[in-house]
Amino acid sequence: TQAATPVDSDPxxxxxxxxxxxxxxxxxxxxxRKSIRRGFNFNLMVVGEKGLGKSTLMNTLFNKDLYDLxxxxxxxxxxxxxxxxxxxxxxxxxxxxxxxxxxxxxLNLSIIDCVGFGSSIDLTNSWKPIxxxxxxxxxxxxxxxTKINRSSSIQDNRIHALLYFIEPTGHxxxxxxxxxxxQVHEKVNLIPIVAKSDILTETEIQDFKSKIxxxxxxxxxxxxxxxxxxxxxxxxxxMNHDIISKIPYAIVGSNNLIKLNDGRLVRGRxxxxxxxxxxxxxxxxxxxxxxxxxxxxxxxxxxxxxxxxYENYRSNKLAKMGILQDDSVFxxxxxxxxxxxxxxxxxxxxxxxxxxxxxxxxxxxxxEEKKLQETEADLFSKHKEMRDKLLKQIKMLEEKxxxxxxxxxxxxxxxxxxxxxxxxxxxxxxxx
Ligand code: GTP
Numbered sequence: 507t508q509a510a511t512p513v514d515s516d517p518x519x520x521x522x523x524x525x526x527x528x529x530x531x532x533x534x535x536x537x538x539r540k541s542i543r544r545g546f547n548f549n550l551m552v553v554g555e556k557g558l559g560k561s562t563l564m565n566t567l568f569n570k571d572l573y574d575l576x577x578x579x580x581x582x583x584x585x586x587x588x589x590x591x592x593x594x595x596x597x598x599x600x601x602x603x604x605x606x607x608x609x610x611x612x613l614n615l616s617i618i619d620c621v622g623f624g625s626s627i628d629l630t631n632s633w634k635p636i637x638x639x640x641x642x643x644x645x646x647x648x649x650x651x652t653k654i655n656r657s658s659s660i661q662d663n664r665i666h667a668l669l670y671f672i673e674p675t676g677h678x679x680x681x682x683x684x685x686x687x688x689q690v691h692e693k694v695n696l697i698p699i700v701a702k703s704d705i706l707t708e709t710e711i712q713d714f715k716s717k718i719x720x721x722x723x724x725x726x727x728x729x730x731x732x733x734x735x736x737x738x739x740x741x742x743x744x745m746n747h748d749i750i751s752k753i754p755y756a757i758v759g760s761n762n763l764i765k766l767n768d769g770r771l772v773r774g775r776x777x778x779x780x781x782x783x784x785x786x787x788x789x790x791x792x793x794x795x796x797x798x799x800x801x802x803x804x805x806x807x808x809x810x811x812x813x814x815x816y817e818n819y820r821s822n823k824l825a826k827m828g829i830l831q832d833d834s835v836f837x838x839x840x841x842x843x844x845x846x847x848x849x850x851x852x853x854x855x856x857x858x859x860x861x862x863x864x865x866x867x868x869x870x871x872x873x874e875e876k877k878l879q880e881t882e883a884d885l886f887s888k889h890k891e892m893r894d895k896l897l898k899q900i901k902m903l904e905e906k907x908x909x910x911x912x913x914x915x916x917x918x919x920x921x922x923x924x925x926x927x928x929x930x931x932x933x934x935x936x937x938x
Pocket of ligand 1: 555556557558560575702704705
């Protein structure tokens with residue numbers, strides 16, 4: 507063994523040189539092999555008003571026809587309910603699961619689409635179904651984690667990133683945007699993007715971006731901000747800084763291939779005044795978004811979800827249930843405490859279920875009452891109609907009776923009148 511040499515910066519760390527080969531230099535390779543075998547999973551939530559290009563962007567981002575844009579599913583399935591409960595937001599959460607493979611690396615991708623966001627008349631609580639979805643995914647994870655018999659790998663359905671589509675108005679953020687982002691920013695990695703940015707000019711985009719950032723700052727809304735790259739080398743640091751500094755990304759989506767004059771085939775949108783290339787950084791921030799979500803920060807997004815956002819949610823939830831965390835996070839395993847946690851979680855879940863059932867029951871009862879009232883009114887009007895008919899018939903019969911009576915009186919009179927003597931008839935002559 508060679509003499510230990512203390513590392514300059516930290517006197518507690520002693521660096522030692524090995525005499526021969528041990529093998530832990532292969533650890534990254536082991537990890538790499540294991541990850542490839544297991545595959546990766548990523549859960550991406552997309553939220554934005556109708557028609558802002560969400561489905562188009564998903565297809566563009568993963569270079570796959572995840573959504574059939576000709577028979578746009580969400581448009582077909584969803585219609586704003588204006589007959590019943592039209593004041594409450596009717597949002598449907600659709601999850602699209604798909605497996606994507608690139609160079610033998612598998613990605614299990616889940617796109618969570620919030621169909622109908624911003625479409626109802628009263629927008630005050632339009633965030634509620636979406637926040638409930640995020641929470642319920644945290645709850646399922648927490649439940650699986652606190653089980654006494656845990657399976658070796660827990661299915662991670664937590665939302666790793668939320669893409670929020672902002673309408674390219676060029677003004678400031680709308681109350682709907684602010685309300686929504688305020689509700690979710692502490693639960694998800696929020697990535698705001700300016701949708702359909704091809705309708706704005708270069709300077710309008712820059713102005714709009716700074717107004718958005720200012721609004722977010724004024725409202726104390728936190729957006730995704732990775733920390734780990736601070737320890738990277740200078741080049742990576744600069745590249746990552748460049749990616750992050752472009753948020754909110756000005757996005758254009760399209761899957762159409764266009765042939766340029768120089769013969770190149772590019773994905774883009776063609777206009778009378780020219781062509782917008784999706785994969786050209788001079789034209790839009792699509793590449794930056796793809797780098798952030800897929801190439802550079804996918805693991806960071808998952809890490810932050812797990813270590814920061816979920817941990818916050820978890821400790822708040824347990825604290826609300828009266829389970830206080832010790833100062834040291836890694837306290838010793840206490841089976842009784844675990845069992846209690848699990849029991850409390852179960853009880854909370856039951857109470858929640860009971861509440862939901864009560865609400866459903868009340869809704870059903872009021873619906874039935876409404877139906878009964880309608881039937882009652884229907885019966886009443888039918889009864890009235892029949893009564894009127896009968897009264898009419900009685901009246902007619904009485905009139906007929908009167909007529910008959912007067913007729914019979916006339917006949918009586920005729921019978922009792924003295925008979926007039928008949929004139930004598932001359933006897934008929936018989937023919938021979
Ligand atoms: P919903 O599911 O109904 O909410 O719609 P969506 O948000 O998924 O929008 P979708 O992708 O269906 O696009 C709606 C329309 O906008 C289509 O006609 C698209 O071709 C068009 N579109 C999509 N992206 C862009 C874009 O970046 N710029 C422009 N100008 N149009 C776009």
